[in-house]
Amino acid sequence: MEFSMPWHALIGGLLLGLSAGILMLFNGKVAGISGIIGGLFSPKKDDWAWRLMFVIGMIVSIAFTAPIGFQLPDLSSMDIAVVAVAGLLVGIGTRLGNGCTSGHGIIGMGRFSKRSIVATCTFMAVAILVVFIRKSLGAL
Template identity: 40%
Template sequence: MTIDWPDFTPWSSLIGGMLIGLAASLFIVANGRIAGISGLIGSLLQRSTTGAIETVLFLTGLLVAPLIWRLYATLPTIEFSSGWPGLVFAGLAVGIGTRYGAGCTSGHGVCGIARLSPRSMVATGCFMFSGFATVFVARHLWGH
């Protein structure tokens, strides 16, 4: 393995991780709800208005944060090498996975593991293994 030292950003990554942890902690303390993004988006699609304002504010923060970051630093270039069909397929696969797994990476990986939830530990292990396997197949077997 080779580390790309000029692009290695340990301090901004550490600060970003701490901000994610702080936001998830504040959200559960203030609302008693897990800050799982798929669950929050799903709750907006339901008719219940309980916690809707906090949910909208939290999700808005996710969208606005990169715009604020752009004022202070250059955002990385986003490249999709698989094209639109691959991107749509990946989005649908993730959506189906979050429904079957009863949550997403933020709900299980950030909040669930922090609460020592066995279900979240298994779910996180499953999606991490799936990601590793996908990268291995795509890079070493398909040559992308």
């Protein structure tokens, strides 16, 4: 995939911000994916329907974006055990960090939450470090 202009990233960011803003404006809820999915497993009264609809919307969105050129990453060449362990580690990290990149990075930083700014800076620093280590080991 060529990356001459980040149009997909720009459009994706705009759509994420728009969906998070709409959810906050009309429902008073934070669009933190880990919290939304976690709430499905321990629902409060009358709190599961919007969460389920949000998750379904994320899943079926590919049907609307595929015709205009968006694709899901191809994971067929990856070891499923590595993908599962990575997903588990991300889940543990979201619990330790009291939220995920969508909750802290989009909503929290937009509200100037100090905790979210620290969490997002930590996410980014660790991501940069992991990419650096992976690229360095890949060069060996």
